[in-house]
Amino acid sequence: MAPQTARKATPVRSPYRFFYWILAAIALVGIAALVFSVVRARTGGSAAMALVKMDSTNLTAVNAKAAPQVLGQASAPVKLVEFADYTCPYCGQWAAQVQPQLIRDYVNTGKLQIVFYDFPLGSEGEHKYSFLAARAARCAAEQGKFWEMHDALFGRQSEWSFVATAPVKQFEEYARGVGVEPTKFNACLESDRYADAVTASHYLGEQLGVNETPTIIINEKRLSNPGLHDYEGLKKTIEDAGAGAAAPAK
Numbered sequence: 001m002a003p004q005t006a007r008k009a010t011p012v013r014s015p016y017r018f019f020y021w022i023l024a025a026i027a028l029v030g031i032a033a034l035v036f037s038v039v040r041a042r043t044g045g046s047a048a049m050a051l052v053k054m055d056s057t058n059l060t061a062v063n064a065k066a067a068p069q070v071l072g073q074a075s076a077p078v079k080l081v082e083f084a085d086y087t088c089p090y091c092g093q094w095a096a097q098v099q100p101q102l103i104r105d106y107v108n109t110g111k112l113q114i115v116f117y118d119f120p121l122g123s124e125g126e127h128k129y130s131f132l133a134a135r136a137a138r139c140a141a142e143q144g145k146f147w148e149m150h151d152a153l154f155g156r157q158s159e160w161s162f163v164a165t166a167p168v169k170q171f172e173e174y175a176r177g178v179g180v181e182p183t184k185f186n187a188c189l190e191s192d193r194y195a196d197a198v199t200a201s202h203y204l205g206e207q208l209g210v211n212e213t214p215t216i217i218i219n220e221k222r223l224s225n226p227g228l229h230d231y232e233g234l235k236k237t238i239e240d241a242g243a244g245a246a247a248p249a250k
Contacts, residue, residue, distance in 0.1 A: 047168050048192035049132050050123035056203035065200035069137075069146045071103070072113035077245035078238050080112055081217040083119035083205045086133035086153045087126060087161045088213040093228050095154035101231060102238075111242055116150070118201040119213055129160065129167055132189075134198045136171040139188035140180050148178035219245060 056062055068081075080102070084091040099114070106112035118137075120130035133153050140149035152174040153160075160167035168189060175185045188194075205215070209222075216226045219241040227234030 047132055047166060047190050048135060048195035049129075049166065051120070051131065051199045051202060052192075052195045054196060054199050054203060056200075056207065059204070059207055062200045062204050062207070065197060066117060066204050067197050068201070069116045069141060069150075070113060071116070071147060072107040073110050074113065076107075076111055076113040077242045078106070078112045078219055079115055080238070081115045081117065083117045083201075083208075083210045083213060083215040085119055085121045085127060085130045085213040086137070087128075087130040087157065088121065089157070090226075090228060091214045092154040092157045094214050094216075094226060095151060098227055098231060098234070102234075105235070106238060112238060117205060118198045119205040119210055119215070120198065120202055121213065126161065129163075131195075131198055132166060132168070133160075133171070134201075135194045136175070136189055138194040138197060139185050140175055140178065142188065143180050143184065145175070145178050145180050149175060149180070152178055 054062075054065075082094075084094070102112060102114065107114060118134035120134055121127040123131060137146055137149045137153060140146055153171075156170075156174065160170045163170070171189060172182060172186050175189075176182050208217075214226050216223045218237055221237075221241070223234075223237065225233070227237075
């Protein structure tokens with residue numbers, strides 16, 4: 001009997017590889033050049049509360065319009081991508097308990113970059129204000145206060161998530177508390193500015209198979225357990241990803 005020849009395993013393509021390639025392209029070209037249409041000040045007349053109509057079939061264009069918020073150096077060997085909803089309690093736990101440790105241990109040491117995308121889960125029920133909250137954080141980002149507003153929204157989640165009417169005034173109060181100039185912020189929030197950006201962020205998540213929050217992707221690997229109760233396991237994942245990124249290609 002002739003000896004059998006071992007078959008070479010066919011490499012499995014990560015569904016996130018193209019997405020990460022786009023992230024790298026955006027870093028090279030510059031966010032401002034790609035999302036000029038997102039930051040224009042439109043006058044919608046009232047606070048936009050839900051997804052808008054958009055062609056979601058072009059992943060490159062959708063990702064550019066989504067304009068994620070980034071924390072950490074572009075040269076960091078590990079990228080942690082998060083899709084989150086401001087009304088999601090587990091996202092709130094991640095923001096309060098896990099992210100500060102990540103910033104201390106990995107972002108501040110140049111080993112990790114955090115890339116944050118909005119994934120509002122709905123426009124009614126317990127998630128009915130998630131879209132508005134995402135816009136509020138982006139309005140604060142205009143004045144360099146995204147992460148401060150991000151923390152305020154998650155930290156005070158129980159105050160505004162279930163109120164009877166849209167918490168526009170609460171968000172304006174939070175913005176003042178983090179040092180945002182109120183007139184510009186209020187005009188932004190009480191319009192439809194960034195409605196298209198938040199919509200694009202949501203559609204991008206859908207195309208990547210995001211169906212829950214928080215969804216965490218580390219160097220193309222989606223975590224089955226986002227590390228809410230296992231920070232040591234999360235650290236190992238990050239360190240393994242960093243070692244893999246540093247290893248020379250064979």
